[in-house]
Amino acid sequence: MNAGSFFPDNIKKALQNTPPGEWIPEIPDECISLHCGYPAPALMPDEEVKAAVTSLLEEEHDLPLHYIGSPKIIKLKEQVLKRLKERGISVAEKELLITSGACQAIDLIARILLNEESIVAIESPTYMEALEIFQNYTRHIISIPVDKHGLQTGVLEEILEERRQKGFTLPRFLYTIPTFQNPTGTTMSGERRQHVLELAKKYNFLIVEDDAYGELSFNKCFPTLKAMDQYSRVLHVGSLSKIVAPGMRIGWIAGASEIIHACAWFKKDLNHPFAQAAMAVYLANTNLNNKLVTLRDTYRSKRDVLTSALEQYFPESASWYVPEGGYFLWMKIPGADTSELLTHALAEGVSFIPGKYFYIDQAAGTEFLRLSFSYADEKEITEGIRRLGKVTEAYL
Amino acid sequence: MNAGSFFPDNIKKALQNTPPGEWIPEIPDECISLHCGYPAPALMPDEEVKAAVTSLLEEEHDLPLHYIGSPKIIKLKEQVLKRLKERGISVAEKELLITSGACQAIDLIARILLNEESIVAIESPTYMEALEIFQNYTRHIISIPVDKHGLQTGVLEEILEERRQKGFTLPRFLYTIPTFQNPTGTTMSGERRQHVLELAKKYNFLIVEDDAYGELSFNKCFPTLKAMDQYSRVLHVGSLSKIVAPGMRIGWIAGASEIIHACAWFKKDLNHPFAQAAMAVYLANTNLNNKLVTLRDTYRSKRDVLTSALEQYFPESASWYVPEGGYFLWMKIPGADTSELLTHALAEGVSFIPGKYFYIDQAAGTEFLRLSFSYADEKEITEGIRRLGKVTEAYL
Numbered sequence: 130m131n132a133g134s135f136f137p138d139n140i141k142k143a144l145q146n147t148p149p150g151e152w153i154p155e156i157p158d159e160c161i162s163l164h165c166g167y168p169a170p171a172l173m174p175d176e177e178v179k180a181a182v183t184s185l186l187e188e189e190h191d192l193p194l195h196y197i198g199s200p201k202i203i204k205l206k207e208q209v210l211k212r213l214k215e216r217g218i219s220v221a222e223k224e225l226l227i228t229s230g231a232c233q234a235i236d237l238i239a240r241i242l243l244n245e246e247s248i249v250a251i252e253s254p255t256y257m258e259a260l261e262i263f264q265n266y267t268r269h270i271i272s273i274p275v276d277k278h279g280l281q282t283g284v285l286e287e288i289l290e291e292r293r294q295k296g297f298t299l300p301r302f303l304y305t306i307p308t309f310q311n312p313t314g315t316t317m318s319g320e321r322r323q324h325v326l327e328l329a330k331k332y333n334f335l336i337v338e339d340d341a342y343g344e345l346s347f348n349k350c351f352p353t354l355k356a357m358d359q360y361s362r363v364l365h366v367g368s369l370s371k372i373v374a375p376g377m378r379i380g381w382i383a384g385a386s387e388i389i390h391a392c393a394w395f396k397k398d399l400n401h402p403f404a405q406a407a408m409a410v411y412l413a414n415t416n417l418n419n420k421l422v423t424l425r426d427t428y429r430s431k432r433d434v435l436t437s438a439l440e441q442y443f444p445e446s447a448s449w450y451v452p453e454g455g456y457f458l459w460m461k462i463p464g465a466d467t468s469e470l471l472t473h474a475l476a477e478g479v480s481f482i483p484g485k486y487f488y489i490d491q492a493a494g495t496e497f498l499r500l501s502f503s504y505a506d507e508k509e510i511t512e513g514i515r516r517l518g519k520v521t522e523a524y525l
Numbered sequence: 526m527n528a529g530s531f532f533p534d535n536i537k538k539a540l541q542n543t544p545p546g547e548w549i550p551e552i553p554d555e556c557i558s559l560h561c562g563y564p565a566p567a568l569m570p571d572e573e574v575k576a577a578v579t580s581l582l583e584e585e586h587d588l589p590l591h592y593i594g595s596p597k598i599i600k601l602k603e604q605v606l607k608r609l610k611e612r613g614i615s616v617a618e619k620e621l622l623i624t625s626g627a628c629q630a631i632d633l634i635a636r637i638l639l640n641e642e643s644i645v646a647i648e649s650p651t652y653m654e655a656l657e658i659f660q661n662y663t664r665h666i667i668s669i670p671v672d673k674h675g676l677q678t679g680v681l682e683e684i685l686e687e688r689r690q691k692g693f694t695l696p697r698f699l700y701t702i703p704t705f706q707n708p709t710g711t712t713m714s715g716e717r718r719q720h721v722l723e724l725a726k727k728y729n730f731l732i733v734e735d736d737a738y739g740e741l742s743f744n745k746c747f748p749t750l751k752a753m754d755q756y757s758r759v760l761h762v763g764s765l766s767k768i769v770a771p772g773m774r775i776g777w778i779a780g781a782s783e784i785i786h787a788c789a790w791f792k793k794d795l796n797h798p799f800a801q802a803a804m805a806v807y808l809a810n811t812n813l814n815n816k817l818v819t820l821r822d823t824y825r826s827k828r829d830v831l832t833s834a835l836e837q838y839f840p841e842s843a844s845w846y847v848p849e850g851g852y853f854l855w856m857k858i859p860g861a862d863t864s865e866l867l868t869h870a871l872a873e874g875v876s877f878i879p880g881k882y883f884y885i886d887q888a889a890g891t892e893f894l895r896l897s898f899s900y901a902d903e904k905e906i907t908e909g910i911r912r913l914g915k916v917t918e919a920y921l
Contacts, residue, residue: 131783132780135638135784136638137643140638195569196772230794233794236793361526378795378798395661397629398624401772401797402771403574403772
């Protein structure tokens, strides 16, 4: 029996996309990893998590092991609300949903807002997992280019106005990573932030603000779109993955209560009482501001190591944006096909992600690549870029 | 702005159902809890989980805190595969998906198999959460009655044959809890198990076997449908929630690889590396068979306390099925409206779940109620039933 014959058409269509995790060639473990968006191993709080779990279970015994029951789960929500408030985002309890990371948050939002006829606007390039999620719901995806000041809101406005004049459907929402964008590392300017919020009101769409990297600024940082959101059109997606530990799967959506209610409705993992309670204890025992100073210093220093290695080892023709925060640097190598380049790079024991995986129209990414400076240590970054520079010289 | 205006019609429809958790009146904490399907607090492995997390983090440090990385995650899958094999279910690695509990498993299956036109067949009464999930996808739900031998497969066959003769669409799948059913506590006979598997082949539908309680048998137990499944039509849904700890959110789907692939595709919580790794260590350190002996003895004894209290304190007119395993007992009180009865019961400090919440046609459940003997201790069960008996006498 072919079980696939039971799938409805929309599922069959979705399954025609490239399967998750099959985008990128196998990366050998011994490679210097400049591809993955993992936090620095040295910054992972394994000792603190162990202490948190121990004190949680000694204090509450069986409570955190039930479906619900640990008071710490409410505490976690309060802690996230408090943190959002410190960042200028004032939302009520019913305007916040804790999710299994930002990824589940984005999927839930897509699930309640999109059908096969819906339009969604995205940045081009953008987070590959979000691309994949949106393609599970609709094929009508509008790509808006990003430059060194982030999303080109002028282009967005032209497209929206043209669609309106032609009587075409307007987007349900815009998905943007305004701060330290994945993959470009760019940040949306204050002017453009204001502009995109005005566009959302004028053309009646919602904004999904993915702020996974927002706390990792090396210098100044702009207020979040949610903090500037006067019309309650922004769904702010956040996560502890990049600042604490992705394995705990703690993310959230902050937005209009109707949206939060609907997302909660379709969230069938029944939360993760144990993980949430453990993270609540962890956060109660942690000075997050001090921790963020360490994170920012570490990643800033790695960024500097990366950029000076690039200056030293890369051909003149290569260019890149210098990220002011986050995990990633975006590079252009004119004349290169970065998928080919990756094959050579892996042979030399260094990895990156070819640009094409961050675009709907993959051809647009041929000359680009994403380097991550979050996971590899500084020695590895320098050595990795030395090898990659050599490979690139030889390839061009 | 009304964010609700952004919802597609199918979402608006789904949101018209009763919201999750709003089915049942607030149960005061001081009530004797005969309503909830929680494991017995005394059986919760908080010490063992603490030990597992400690040794996991001391051994693997940051690995379990990343998105992926802990070898224990693969170990967990191997442990589940091994356990399934011991129960006569031989599936390959690609035929198994670890989920966030059975609830997410059921939702994923519904998501990839149902659209608004699809038919799904369910037991009547059935697990309320599953009812709610299916109603999020389709309104075309066929209820098949359950008696003391479980699903009435004869009735199912009549309905299927009639639909076929009339040229009506046949169900995509049947959702059944064949062993120690929720809410009735009944178990499908061997004959009916054989029959339903033949019907699945003859009328070309899949069977979703929810086996959450299957390991909790007080006497003999039947093989699972999956163990009898010659035509690869059974999707076996299991969970550690009822035998280890629901808060860890470990469940699974075992079935055809195309189904598993599609479910994995739409599962966007990126698994829970930390919880999965911790459970793998817990299982490695635990003799599950010995543990199950304890669980079965404990719940059998609670079942006995419950039934003898019912004999002692309940009016002649009340009747019930004596469950041979699991957590629940199903009772009929002719002439009663169990929702009214609950109001009186809560006033006397004892809870149960009115039968209507387990039916699509809620009126069918008016005279029924579900008692759980899993959570309350034996003293509480006796006292709870004494109060409930008194309330019932007075009410009738």
